[in-house]
Amino acid sequence: MPYTSIREVADEIHSGLITPSELVEETLEYIDATDESIQAFITVIREQAFKDAEQLEREQRTGLYRSQLHGVPIAIKDLISVRDVRLTAGSKVLSNYIAPEDAMVVEQLRKAGAIIIGKTNTHEFAYGPYSAPTRNPWDPARTTGGSSGGSAAAVASGMCVGAIGTDTGGSIRIPSACCGVTGLKPTYGRVSCYGVIPLSWSLDHVGPIGRSAEDCAILFDAIAKYDPRDPNSVSGPPLALSRSTAMLIGGTEGRGPLSLQGLKMGIPQEAFMAPLHPEVRAAWRAALRVLEEEGAELVDVELPRPTMELYRTVQKPEASLAHAQRGWLSERLDMYGDMTRTNLLAGQTIAAVDYLRAQQERRTFSSSLRTIMQRVDAFVLPTLPIPAPLLEQTAQDIEIDGVVENTTVALLRMTMPFNLSGLPAVSCPCGFTSDGLPVGLQIAGKPFEEATVLRIAHAYQQLTDWHREMPS
Numbered sequence: 001m002p003y004t005s006i007r008e009v010a011d012e013i014h015s016g017l018i019t020p021s022e023l024v025e026e027t028l029e030y031i032d033a034t035d036e037s038i039q040a041f042i043t044v045i046r047e048q049a050f051k052d053a054e055q056l057e058r059e060q061r062t063g064l065y066r067s068q069l070h071g072v073p074i075a076i077k078d079l080i081s082v083r084d085v086r087l088t089a090g091s092k093v094l095s096n097y098i099a100p101e102d103a104m105v106v107e108q109l110r111k112a113g114a115i116i117i118g119k120t121n122t123h124e125f126a127y128g129p130y131s132a133p134t135r136n137p138w139d140p141a142r143t144t145g146g147s148s149g150g151s152a153a154a155v156a157s158g159m160c161v162g163a164i165g166t167d168t169g170g171s172i173r174i175p176s177a178c179c180g181v182t183g184l185k186p187t188y189g190r191v192s193c194y195g196v197i198p199l200s201w202s203l204d205h206v207g208p209i210g211r212s213a214e215d216c217a218i219l220f221d222a223i224a225k226y227d228p229r230d231p232n233s234v235s236g237p238p239l240a241l242s243r244s245t246a247m248l249i250g251g252t253e254g255r256g257p258l259s260l261q262g263l264k265m266g267i268p269q270e271a272f273m274a275p276l277h278p279e280v281r282a283a284w285r286a287a288l289r290v291l292e293e294e295g296a297e298l299v300d301v302e303l304p305r306p307t308m309e310l311y312r313t314v315q316k317p318e319a320s321l322a323h324a325q326r327g328w329l330s331e332r333l334d335m336y337g338d339m340t341r342t343n344l345l346a347g348q349t350i351a352a353v354d355y356l357r358a359q360q361e362r363r364t365f366s367s368s369l370r371t372i373m374q375r376v377d378a379f380v381l382p383t384l385p386i387p388a389p390l391l392e393q394t395a396q397d398i399e400i401d402g403v404v405e406n407t408t409v410a411l412l413r414m415t416m417p418f419n420l421s422g423l424p425a426v427s428c429p430c431g432f433t434s435d436g437l438p439v440g441l442q443i444a445g446k447p448f449e450e451a452t453v454l455r456i457a458h459a460y461q462q463l464t465d466w467h468r469e470m471p472s
Contacts, residue, residue: 003158003211003470004161005161005210005211005212005214005215006068006069006072006161006162006210006211006214006215006218006219007068007214007215007218009023009072009161010068010069010070010072010218013060013070013071013072014065014070019053019057019071020052020053020054020056020057020060020070020071020115021050021053021054021057023053023071023072023073024049024050024053024073024115024117025050027073027117027159027160028044028046028049028117030158030159031044031117031118031159034157034158034159035159037135037140038134038135038137038153038154038157038159039121039133039134039135039150040075040120040121040134040149040150040151040153040154040157040159041075041118041119041120041121041150041154041159042078042086042088042090042118042119042120042121042150043078043085043086043088043118043119044117044118045082045085045116045117045118045119048084048085048116049073049115049116049117052110052115052116053071053115056070056071056113056115057071059113065113066111066112066113067112067113067222068112068218069109069112069113069114069218069219069222070112070113070114071113071115072113072114072115072161072162073114073115073116073117073160073161074109074114074115074116074117074160074161074162074163074164074219075116075117075118075119075120075150075151075154075155075159075160075162075163075164076105076106076116076118076119076120076151076163076164077119077120077122077147077148077150077151077163077164077165077166078090078119078120078121078122078150079122079125079126079147079166079196079197080103080105080106080119080164080166080195080196080197080206081099081100081101081102081103081106081195081196082099082102082103082106082116082119083099083100083101083102083106084098084099084100085098085099085116085119086098086099086119087099087119087197088119089122089124089125089126089197090121090122090123090124090125090126090131090147091124091125091335091336091337091340092335092336092337093125093328093332093335093336099195101195102195103192103194103195103196104192104193104194104195104225104227104229104230105164105191105192105195105196105206105223106195108222108223108225109164109219109222109223111222112222114222117160118154118160120148120150120151120153120154120163121133121134121149121150121153122146122147122148122149122150123146123147123149124336124337124339124340125197125199125319125323125340126146126147126148126166126168126171126197126199127147127199127319127339127340127343127344128146128147128339128340128395128408129145129146129147129169129170129171129174129408129411129412130143130144130145130146130147130149130394130395131143131144131145131146131147131148131149131150131153131175132391132394134149134150134153135153136153136178136179136388137153137156137157137179137471138156138179138180138388138436138437138438138471139388139435139436139437141390141391142178142387142388142389142390142391142437143178143388143389143390143391143393143394144175144178144179144388145174145175145176145177145178145179145384145388145411146171146174146175147165147166147168147171147175148163148165148166148167148171148172148175148183148209149175149178149179151163151164151165151172151175151209152165152172152175152176152178152179152181152183152209153175153179155179155181155209155210155211156179156180156181156471157471158470161210161211161215162208162209162210162211162215162218162219163208163209163210164206164207164208164209164219164223165183165206165207165208165209166193166196166199166204166205166206166207167183167185167204167205167206167207167415167419168199168200168203168204168205168315168419169203169311169315169412169415169416169419170185170383170411170412170414170415170416170419172184172185172205172207172209172427173185173383173415173425173426173427173440173442174383174384174411174412174415174427175209176209176383176427176428176440177383177384177388177427177429177438177439177440177442178384178387178388178437178438178440179388179438180429180432180438180466180467180469180471181209181210181211181429181467182209182210182211182212182213182215182216182426182427182428182429182457182461182467183207183208183209183210183216183426183427184207184208184209184216184220184424184425184426184450184453184454185205185207185418185419185424185425185426186205186206186207186220186224186424186450187234187236187422187423187424187447187448187449187450188205188232188234188419188422189230189232189233189234189422190224190234190236190424190448190450191205191206191207191220191223191224191225192206192225192226192227192229192230192233193205193206193230193232193233194227194229194230194233197322198318198319198322199315199318199319199322200314200315200318200319200322201232201318201322202232202314202318202359203314203315203318203419203420205419206223207220208220208223211467211468212428212458212461212467213426213428213454213455213457213458213460213461214458214461216426216454216457217451217454217458220450220454224236224450236448259294259295259459260291260294260295260296260456260459261295261296262295262297263295263296263297263377263378263452263456264296264297264299264375264376264377264378265288265291265296265297265298265299265376265377265378265379265380265456266299266300266301266303266372266373266375266376266378266379266380267288267298267299267300267301267379267380267381268301268302268303268379268381269300269301269302269303271305272303272305272381272414273381273382273385273414274401274403275385275400275401275402275403275405276382276385276400276401277385277386277387277400277401277433278401279387279431279433279434279439280382280384280385280386280387280433280439281382282431283382283430283431283432283433283439283441284381284382284430284439284441286430286431287380287430287431287441287460287464288380290460290463290464291380291456291459291460294459294460294463296456298380299375299376301372301375301376301379302372303369303372303379303417304365304368304369305413305417306361306362306365306416306417306420308409308412308413308416310358310361310362310365310420311412311416311419311420313350313354313355313357313358314355314358314359314362314420316343316346316347316350317347317348317350317355318347319343319344319347320344320345320346320347320348321347323344324348329344329345329348339395362420365417365420365421366420366421366422369417369421369423370421370446370447373423373445373446377445377446377449377452378443378444378445378446378452378453378456379442379443379444379445380441380442380443380456381414381442381444382414382439382440382441382442383414383415383427383440383441383442384410384411384414384415384439384440385400385410385413385414386398386400386407386410386411387433387435387437387438387439388437388438389407389411393407394407394408395407395408398410414442415442418444422447423444423445423446423447424444424445424446424447424448424449424450424453425442425443425444425445425453426442426443426444426453426454426457427440427441427442428440428441428443428457428460428461428466428467429441429466429467429469430460430464430466431466432466432469438466438469441457441460443456443457
């Protein structure tokens with residue numbers, strides 16, 4: 001099973017070459033053999049996984065085949081509720097908490113026939129772009145990124161074919177870039193956050209991580225649905241309801257699935273992206289040449305660059321309110337890790353007028369992006385300005401192309417603009433550094449046009465082999 005795609009696994013299950021129970025057994029054996037060094041999982045779900053597999057086999061014998069996810073093991077970030085399974089959020093605050101129900105995204109996966117195989121590591125309450133103690137499968141001395149680093153590492157190391165993460169400032173795309181996999185942050189509200197512990201209600205997104213854009217499309221089609229239990233849930237316009245996987249296969253307007261003819265790609269100005277690691281810049285430019293050769297038109301655009309202060313002034317008080325409302329800040333303050341506790345307390349000191357001013361600036365920024373989007377179909381830029389940093393560089397100052405920058409700021413600054421604006425964005429592998437570290441390509445699109453950004457990523461992946469590379 002390791003390193004096969006969801007479609008390949010689905011074909012084998014559908015044809016009877018492997019049963020869901022056999023696949024679960026193989027997956028668990030591989031987790032047992034691999035995860036001691038990677039530490040991607042917090043909880044592995046064994047007994048229930050086999051029960052679910054047996055039920056799906058009975059259904060298949062009667063002719064019921066739910067979807068391409070029928071019998072496929074999927075990992076879930078441990079910020080998301082899975083019924084009767086520990087939900088720790090990577091924190092001692094919830095070390096013994098058992099979730100009483102499934103999150104909406106888990107409900108949808110179960111309906112599609114997916115088997116929940118385990119809960120993956122995250123930064124404590126997703127409050128940071130790291131996922132200690134998870135190790136990067138490409139280099140154990142490097143971070144996986146975060147906060148969905150456990151999910152990305154599980155996919156990259158072959159312990160599952162797909163996973164679900166959350167993304168508040170880049171937490172699906174950052175680890176996807178660091179670990180050499182593909183991750184999608186959908187349009188804000190397109191996937192329900194019901195049953196997901198919030199970090200920042202107006203910035204939180206839930207989305208898939210897989211080995212390819214096609215895998216992400218299959219998972220996205222399963223989990224994207226309006227949910228009245230989430231006050232921020234949206235169903236999207238009718239055109240957005242067409243299946244993303246169908247778009248990958250058939251293309252649009254009669255064109256072939258690989259053709260990018262007629263699509264305009266917005267290329268941000270240097271000031272938006274700098275500083276960039278030279279090898280990241282080289283990989284990004286090489287990816288642009290591939291897209292251009294396949295028919296895409298590259299268009300220079302001037303993107304406004306939101307400050308980290310703007311992002312934090314929105315995110316921090318929302319996080320503090322979420323924890324205060326649950327009584328955790330007053331009752332369990334000493335149980336938080338130092339960094340998370342400090343950030344949550346700091347969020348309580350931000351004045352309402354500053355929060356409201358930041359939200360006003362955010363609306364102006366988002367409006368500017370959407371105005372620019374009228375000229376192009378997608379923005380194409382690096383996911384991160386650097387490859388995966390060393391573990392000891394976490395939150396430290398580093399030098400990037402002659403410029404000193406904090407590592408946390410560097411990891412967030414090209415992903416968080418699309419959380420502020422709520423636009424869909426995918427990260428896919430586009431090369432490797434001379435040290436053998438993956439480089440991510442980020443494609444951001446118009447609201448509810450996940451199918452477009454996935455189609456662009458899929459076309460790129462049919463023309464390159466970066467997403468097929470495996471860590472040794």
